[in-house]
Amino acid sequence: MKLSIPRACGSWSKSPPVSTTLHKPISFYSSIPSSSPLKPQVPLFLRPPIHSATLSDLQKWHHWAKTLPVPHSDDPPDPTLLRRELKWLLEDALEVHSSVPQMGSHSDDRPIKLRTSLEQLYSVWRQRIEERRPFQYVVGCEHWRDLVLSVQDGVLIPRPETEVFVDLVGDVVTQNGDLTQGLWADLGTGSGAIAIGIGRILGPRGRVIATDLSPVAVSVASFNVQRYSLQDIIEIRQGSWFEPLKDVEGKLSGLVSNPPYIPSDHISGLQPEVGWHEPRLALDGGVDGIDALLHLCNGAASMLKPGGFFIFETNGEKQCKFLVDYMENESKGNFYDVKIVPDFAGIQRFVTGFHH
Amino acid sequence: MAAQSLWRLFLRVPSSSPSLTAVATARRKFGMSCRMSFSSENSSSGSGSREFLGLSDEQLMKQCEMSTFKSSGPGGQHRNKRESAVRLKHLPTGIIAQAVEDRSQHKNRASALARLRTLLALKVRNSIDLDTYSPPLELLQILPAKSTIRTSDCGPQIGPNNPKFALGMLALLDLIFAVEGSISDAAKLMGLSTGALSRLVLSDDSLRMAVNELRTSKGLKPLK
Numbered sequence: 177m178k179l180s181i182p183r184a185c186g187s188w189s190k191s192p193p194v195s196t197t198l199h200k201p202i203s204f205y206s207s208i209p210s211s212s213p214l215k216p217q218v219p220l221f222l223r224p225p226i227h228s229a230t231l232s233d234l235q236k237w238h239h240w241a242k243t244l245p246v247p248h249s250d251d252p253p254d255p256t257l258l259r260r261e262l263k264w265l266l267e268d269a270l271e272v273h274s275s276v277p278q279m280g281s282h283s284d285d286r287p288i289k290l291r292t293s294l295e296q297l298y299s300v301w302r303q304r305i306e307e308r309r310p311f312q313y314v315v316g317c318e319h320w321r322d323l324v325l326s327v328q329d330g331v332l333i334p335r336p337e338t339e340v341f342v343d344l345v346g347d348v349v350t351q352n353g354d355l356t357q358g359l360w361a362d363l364g365t366g367s368g369a370i371a372i373g374i375g376r377i378l379g380p381r382g383r384v385i386a387t388d389l390s391p392v393a394v395s396v397a398s399f400n401v402q403r404y405s406l407q408d409i410i411e412i413r414q415g416s417w418f419e420p421l422k423d424v425e426g427k428l429s430g431l432v433s434n435p436p437y438i439p440s441d442h443i444s445g446l447q448p449e450v451g452w453h454e455p456r457l458a459l460d461g462g463v464d465g466i467d468a469l470l471h472l473c474n475g476a477a478s479m480l481k482p483g484g485f486f487i488f489e490t491n492g493e494k495q496c497k498f499l500v501d502y503m504e505n506e507s508k509g510n511f512y513d514v515k516i517v518p519d520f521a522g523i524q525r526f527v528t529g530f531h532h
Numbered sequence: 533m534a535a536q537s538l539w540r541l542f543l544r545v546p547s548s549s550p551s552l553t554a555v556a557t558a559r560r561k562f563g564m565s566c567r568m569s570f571s572s573e574n575s576s577s578g579s580g581s582r583e584f585l586g587l588s589d590e591q592l593m594k595q596c597e598m599s600t601f602k603s604s605g606p607g608g609q610h611r612n613k614r615e616s617a618v619r620l621k622h623l624p625t626g627i628i629a630q631a632v633e634d635r636s637q638h639k640n641r642a643s644a645l646a647r648l649r650t651l652l653a654l655k656v657r658n659s660i661d662l663d664t665y666s667p668p669l670e671l672l673q674i675l676p677a678k679s680t681i682r683t684s685d686c687g688p689q690i691g692p693n694n695p696k697f698a699l700g701m702l703a704l705l706d707l708i709f710a711v712e713g714s715i716s717d718a719a720k721l722m723g724l725s726t727g728a729l730s731r732l733v734l735s736d737d738s739l740r741m742a743v744n745e746l747r748t749s750k751g752l753k754p755l756k
Binding site: 257260264310311312318319320321322323332333335336337339434436437438442446447449450454458459489490491492519520521522523525 | 598599600606607608609610611612613616618633634635636637638639
């Protein structure tokens, strides 16, 4: 495989092309003045149960939702997964989930307390099926490891594959206790998933700085950090990659990132839930998908302290091999113990290593 | 592996067993085979699933190889919620437990581990020396009151809905395996009539299926 290395790497520290070219204003917040902090949406399961519906009306909705026809698509949603999502939607929407023991049994006028109106339930499920809106945006959260993280439009939904970051960091700090007390950085944090997972491993003496260019991501990550009471350990900063980290250059014990890595011309062919709804800023990695990863590799050498550890998530085998080769040749002498780690589906997914 | 000689393994997963429904679904969905590897039969020592079931989750997890389902495509950022399904292979026995229904991979791992414990109880037999056999308390507790070996300190009979039933079931299966599936032989040792033991076996689906699978493999008629 031939990957073109952008030769303009050196100039990226000022203005990475990924960020500037792809950072389009997102409609629903572009009208808000940039100085006012964004108010994150509250996930469905955390909203007060101020609505209600009769059991029979809820059953009607449930039947409608189960049988709503899925528009034709080359990549239709899996019916088994949709049924599971419907169950999860009810779990989040009902105050007491066990209050609907037999969906589909005969009529019943018992009122059921809901965290959203019945009209909204019709509307959001229509969006799920007809607009292929991701289920996680519908309920405003994603279950990730043992965390329940708030997500909303404009923030990448954390993937199951990425759960491995936390295990990898756990292994490294077990073998090397000094790294627990150091400063870690999660670049392009999105919902804050990796930063929160790591923050909980490091414990009270650890510190994590999580950055993101997107103001929505910054607001959602801050919400999630506070929900897990980690604000003393995790600091969220807005900005592009290393830009908000100038004060900690050469001081990082760890650097982790799940940057955009999908090649630009693959974006239009993505699953509708991803391509139509998730932020391009978090997905598009340039022509070969490797722009942001190379930028991170180049920055890692100056940001990490000696012995500092890094993990980057990649698109798969090609990018992993390319990065390892890049670190061993172009960036010779900066890193050691550079390894490729597969995800649980057996795909070469992560590159890890240490700074000399 | 030396320890393998200690276990008798039951080879096939009964695909209709209620506790295994999710596994069977996953198998259909992912087109995966769920065959178990097996070890030789040898009953030289009283070790087996009891030993595994005594392990902490963490210790048991260390004996497992974990994977998600290999699905086509690149995964990662490309997919919304690629299956967070988890598949655990218990390396010492080859038993595979899976979970797909939870919302995070982490929770599916916990569910798969719980399922593995059930499978270990059902599939991995503890060997018994019939000459010196004395039934453990957990077995006595699931027997009906009319059993002549039951003593008054056993308390009332524990039924299939009680979580403690599983341990008793494990011990009963060990015994039925030791007598090669003969309900009348096992009934004598339990101080019960053949009919009464038969009713006990039939009272729980997974117990019934495990016993019937053994009986079929020995050329005996399944209990109905």
